[in-house]
Amino acid sequence: MLRYLKPAIFLGCLAPLANLVWAGLHSQLGANPIEKITHSTGDCTLTFLLITLSVTPLRKLTRQFWLIGVRRMLGLFAFFYGTLHLMTYVWLDKFFDVHEMLADIAKRRFITAGMTAFVLMIPLALTSTKWSIRKLGGKRWQSLHRLIYFSAAAGVIHYIWLVKADLKKPLEYGSVLGFLLLYRLIGWAASRNVVAAKATVSQE
């Protein structure tokens, strides 16, 4: 099933980009196309990060174990849209002015947060291959890939610090992320309890 589903999901993940390109070619990007491109690639990045983080809970809750097979692709799409988002900033907003960008990163906390979110995704994208998992070993690979929690959190903070007054959308992303992290926290606490219980049992 995954063999047919994967290409379909791949195409689906490209739909936001296709939509943006189509709108651009038909002058449908509104009065400020560059702003529209910046905002929609940013939205896509956060959305794909959250979708990627939903795979594990969804897999466990629905017992659809094949879902793990698409997680890497979803994560790489988050990185892909994050790269496009960064490129709109580097090219269309700053026109490759390195000096201005460095000043921005140092001075503007929403840029600092956004850059952090992006930088944290880089090692994850680089170690997304099967070869990397083997090389690093499952445990180490897994702990490295927990960086996605911090990347997503930095992404939400980036959005919160960016808006002028209306926090509705960033807080929507934030609450979804909150639930996804809470799920893991509960799972982690529960497994610790089990370990602790086992330890007590063995002592007795």
Add this chain to the structure above:
Amino acid sequence: MLIKKAEAIRSSEITPQSLYLNRRKFLHGAAITGAAAAAGFGLREVALPSATVLAGNKIDGIKKSPLSTTETVTPYKDVTNYNNYYEFSTDKEGPATLAKNFRTRPWKVKIDGLVEKKEELDIDTILKMASPEERIYRHRCVEGWSIVVPWVGFSLSELIKRVNPTSKAKFVEFTTLLDMTQMPGQQRPVLQWPYVEGLRMDEAMHPLTLLCFGMYGEELPNQDGAPIRVVVPWKYGFKSAKAIVRIRFTDKQPQNTWNISAPTEYGFYSNVNPNVDHPRWSQAKERRLGEFSKRPTLMFNGYGDQVASLYSGMDLKKNF
């Protein structure tokens, strides 16, 4: 960048007297033309630089103004579909549809505070106070984008002179309509409603400060602040209050909504100033809608020759 000084008025640009005398016709037939517009008769092409279809009621007898810039006017479509008007929506494309049925008649503007006679002026009385002028101004948003708009109105000083503020009046405060049934954005406490803004008296009396009721030769579209707003071209756009229902004269500096919302980010003065960054972004450059590259932002939005003297001796970093 070179900002051309406004040219003297050419005789060809002076409106014929017959047209000038007819300028009030539009005020009378508002209901009839409104109905016609609704029926689709009001739609017509007007040969503007952007060649767009306008849909409002034409304002007759508009005089050109030497205060206008000669820069390329931003297309009507962009100015009417890209609005920061949080009373309707925090989404810039929202106000165009959400303001469609906004009622601009009947409309009264309360004049109070330090004036000789407190009164309620009917919008149509205000519109007759002086003859309409077209003022093509640069308009710079605090977010870093800008437009060039052919506003229609007359200097706010024309109204102020007629309502006789007392000598104690040092500031003017503008209040936007509060009506959450008509302005759905007010149902959420994104900002403190109603929206208030203010100017120092000398700023309000400056000839550039426009009491505005039209643009592109027509009545102001609802999403751009109908039926009446101010336009203060050397300040960031949020200083130019829309849909005004109250003008109050006071001896104390009035509060302004964005300053209440984020005091470290938006000051009372909010003069366009490329040297004073917004805490979260640089103000050195701006993107003119329709242009790919950014252009440098000019001190006082390019109106320094006219307004810099208002602030001589003031620390504009402190009084941002």
